[in-house]
Amino acid sequence: MSEKKKNNFLPRPPIVVVLGHVDHGKTTLLDYIRKTKIAEKESGGITQSIGAYEAEVNNKKITFIDTPGHEAFTSLRSRGAKTADLAILVVAADEGIKPQTLESLQIISEAQVPYIVALTKIDKPEANPEKVKRELVAKGIYLEKWGGDIPWVEVSSKTGQGIDELLEMIILMGEMIGLKGDKNLPASGFVLESYLDSKRGPTAVLIITNGTLRQKDLIMAGNVYGKVKILENFLGQSLKEATFSSPVRIIGFEDIPEVGSEFFAAKNQEELEQIKMLVKTEKGKNISTLKIIGDPNSQIQIPLIIKADSQGSYEALEFLIDKLGKNQQWCFNLIYSGIGDITEGDLKIANPLGTLVIGFRVKKRPETITLIKNNPSLVIIEEDIVYNIEQKIKEIAEKKFIEKPKEQIIGQLEVLSVFNPSKGYQIIGGKVLEGEILLKSRFHLIRNEEIIGEGKVVNLQQNKMDARTVKVNQECGLMVECSKEIKVGDKLEFFQKIS
DSSP: OOHHHHTTEEEOOOEEEEEESTTSSHHHHHHHHHTOOOGGGSGGGSOOSOEEEEEEETTEEEEEEEOOOSGGGHHHHHHHHHTOSEEEEEEETTTOOOHHHHHHHHHHHHHTOOEEEEEEOTTSTTOOHHHHHHHHHHTTOOBBTTTBOBOEEEOOTTTOTTHHHHHHHHHHHHHHHTOEEETTSBOEEEEEEEEEETTTEEEEEEEEEESEEETTOEEEETTEEEEEEEEEETTSOBOSEEETTOEEEEEEESSOOOTTOEEEEESSHHHHHHHHHHSOOOOSOSSOOSEEESOTTOSEEEEEEEEESSHHHHHHHHHHHHHHHTTSSEEEEEEEEEESSBOHHHHHTSOTTOEEEEEESOOBOTTHHHHHHTOTTEEEEEESSHHHHHHHHHHHIIIIISOOOEEEEEEEEEEEEESSOSSEEEEEEEEEEEEEEETTOEEEEEETTEEEEEEEEEEEEETTEEOSEEETTOEEEEEEEESSOOOTTOEEEEEEEEO
């Protein structure tokens, strides 16, 4: 490399990822820094799509990557750390270390990025920063002045206390790392987010780590290509060009690029072909399809279609569903997934025996209404909040996709006496009203014509002799196992499972 080439390198603004437990003040910290509110625009008040924001401190810029706090977004947080130069580990001074604090620390460690600890919410009456510092040290986070070299600062997003100190610390650490970039090179960097805009087409949020990106540049990310038609900054303002470490939104990709993939820009086709020769692109679609999510050894596989507003949202859903499927008797057979609204084409590939369709932050197209009415095997979940989906999936899986064994009623008994009122093993006397009772048979406990419990006959006697069966209109004594306390006047409905 020539001396002239070396001189093209200039200091590059640091790219900072903000990590920490849900509700520990990550978004409000960034709100204060940017002086623009975003929390109220997010469903449920929790950041649900990864975003990047640029701040200016003493004429020096910092790019912040805001990452979601809910555990379903582990993959987004991890990817954010890998694209960042520095990290801020946010810990609330009123709550201390939480599970996602430790998870965030692991992500930072694996990405091998330096970090600063920000103790937030110090304005709260219950805040105890000294206690939290002791907790951090006990977990191996050795803070400056506490036997280590990890910088820390106490901040309040309400009063602004400590914010300037935090920003100055970020700038200083960025300079110490020696971040450099060359504005004369074609732009390169990472795809931070991608989605299908219904009006403007495939859209991508990029972080430029080197070079300059201009309108009309050719661009590639993975195996997706295009031309920069629209270039905007994070505020949505139109740009003619942007350089490192700016977050930008572009329109012009032919398809939706894969989140986390590297992007490269070129002035002309010849340059782009040279880049293709140097870069090994991955084959395949943006989102995996036709695969098992959850435990593949589960007895029941539920056909599944996922549509989401962005690839980041899709990854969060797959993480949640995979975790859910590993803790149940069922898993999911992902037959199709994609970005955008639920369309008639999506539903036509559904399994005719039944398919669960999840739409996250998207809508059903009008043409799907008739198809849904004529296909009762389709079950559709539409949600804007990711952690509401889990309970809905459980309910629908149990009701629609798990075939419960059928029951054949074989007899009914009225309880006439109870000798040891309790829960668990109980001794009762009664009269058979219908059918017969069999030793070891199971029963529903019925009170006021409602089933309130279930149990099993452990011992059956008639005329003080052990019996295997007691017929209608006969009285008997029973030892039963039941989690509910049986009372005089209750009825026991005996049944057998049939396939």
